[in-house]
Amino acid sequence: xxDKNHNGGVIILMSFVIAYMLMAMPLPAWAANWRPAxxxxxxxxxxxxxxxxxxxxxxxxxxxxxxxxxxxxxxQNAIVLIVIAFVILKLHKRIRVYPLAQxxxxxCGLLLITQLLTLWIRAMMGFPPQHWTYWMPAFTSMILWPxxxxxxxDVRRTFRxx
Amino acid sequence: xxxxxxxxxxENVRSFLSTLVYPLQYIVNMPVQAGRWxxxxxxxxxxxxxxxxxxxxxxxxxxxxxxxxxxxxxENNRLRExxxxxxxxxERVERVLIAELIAVELESFRRQIVIxxxxxxxxxxGQPVVDANGIMGQVVHVNPFSSxxxxxxxxxxxxxxxxxxxxxxAIAVGTGQDNVLLLENLPTNSDIQTGDLVIxxxxxxxxxxxxxxxxxSNITMEPGEPFAKVQVTPSANPGQSREVLLVWPYEENxxxxxxxxxxxxx
Numbered sequence: 375x376x377d378k379n380h381n382g383g384v385i386i387l388m389s390f391v392i393a394y395m396l397m398a399m400p401l402p403a404w405a406a407n408w409r410p411a412x413x414x415x416x417x418x419x420x421x422x423x424x425x426x427x428x429x430x431x432x433x434x435x436x437x438x439x440x441x442x443x444x445x446x447x448x449x450q451n452a453i454v455l456i457v458i459a460f461v462i463l464k465l466h467k468r469i470r471v472y473p474l475a476q477x478x479x480x481x482c483g484l485l486l487i488t489q490l491l492t493l494w495i496r497a498m499m500g501f502p503p504q505h506w507t508y509w510m511p512a513f514t515s516m517i518l519w520p521x522x523x524x525x526x527x528d529v530r531r532t533f534r535x536x
Numbered sequence: 537x538x539x540x541x542x543x544x545x546x547e548n549v550r551s552f553l554s555t556l557v558y559p560l561q562y563i564v565n566m567p568v569q570a571g572r573w574x575x576x577x578x579x580x581x582x583x584x585x586x587x588x589x590x591x592x593x594x595x596x597x598x599x600x601x602x603x604x605x606x607x608x609x610x611e612n613n614r615l616r617e618x619x620x621x622x623x624x625x626x627e628r629v630e631r632v633l634i635a636e637l638i639a640v641e642l643e644s645f646r647r648q649i650v651i652x653x654x655x656x657x658x659x660x661x662g663q664p665v666v667d668a669n670g671i672m673g674q675v676v677h678v679n680p681f682s683s684x685x686x687x688x689x690x691x692x693x694x695x696x697x698x699x700x701x702x703x704x705x706a707i708a709v710g711t712g713q714d715n716v717l718l719l720e721n722l723p724t725n726s727d728i729q730t731g732d733l734v735i736x737x738x739x740x741x742x743x744x745x746x747x748x749x750x751x752x753s754n755i756t757m758e759p760g761e762p763f764a765k766v767q768v769t770p771s772a773n774p775g776q777s778r779e780v781l782l783v784w785p786y787e788e789n790x791x792x793x794x795x796x797x798x799x800x801x802x
Contacts (some may be wrong), residue, residue, distance in 0.1 A: 438553065
């Protein structure tokens, strides 16, 4: 499927790089648990916008890098991102036509489900999170989604990524 | 996942991938570095003079303490010789290296930090890390240019300690909170007081012996419970220090010597 119509791979890569940097950016202690799941929502955007280009393979690679960067056990973030990519790919036609608020709510629900998965993995390894703010990234991601969607859509149109 | 968690075969893969991630961490760290550089270069002369004065005074005080320490070590060794004990204080030469923290955040709800020394500086898995005040943690992932340190306050971390006052041994377990450790399985009748200094005992052969770990801050004895609940405030402060020390406590040859002396004394 490599033809001339596919361009802007660099843009997709750059958006992921920025997402990784935002994941690693130091925040004050009270805000650290509220950090949105940047890589996950960027992945969701590209899966929605270009489902034929960004899929489960890219989700797996992105997850492995996230595992290395965050110091988690190998595969924890990979499986989370794969689940996200799978669900979004299955539903992308439906989600695309929803208004932004409804999209944000669906994404919040999806992230909560994957956090449940993470919780399960971490509990099996013996270090469950001990505070209710563990669930907060899903909600902060939900609040940020409309802005992120608009910014990335403009970027995609400016650079003609398709 | 379970291969990584239980066997650690994937450590090489991880360290390879982390070289790709390192530039990212470097970029994230740059604003912090720039801030430090600015605050370092924009200081007035009077401030520098004041700081210089303070440092001089501090050095004088430390030197005076060190004089006493040398005498104490000698005396301690003499007394131990009298007692025919094989354990000696201060005979082991420890190699140390200063590492700088990289300001990146890792998984939430875990206590981990990243430092800028790695494989090329001979950092090894399980190496103890201390700061100016006490033991901070141990290295868990070694990458070519950086390594990850698990702090003693992480909830999966525990280390053997003893009380400085009477040598009572215990295990200090991290709680996941920044300034609380717990001493586990101490009977309610054990001799322990608030304010006791807790030091590393060197059992387990991972941390060097005699470094401060923390001070006992709170003891609660529930009548129905067999064990006391002892809280310790760690003396190391990872939130404030930006430089840490990597310690090589047991060089290979001394390790063999020690094992053999232990065997002969038995």
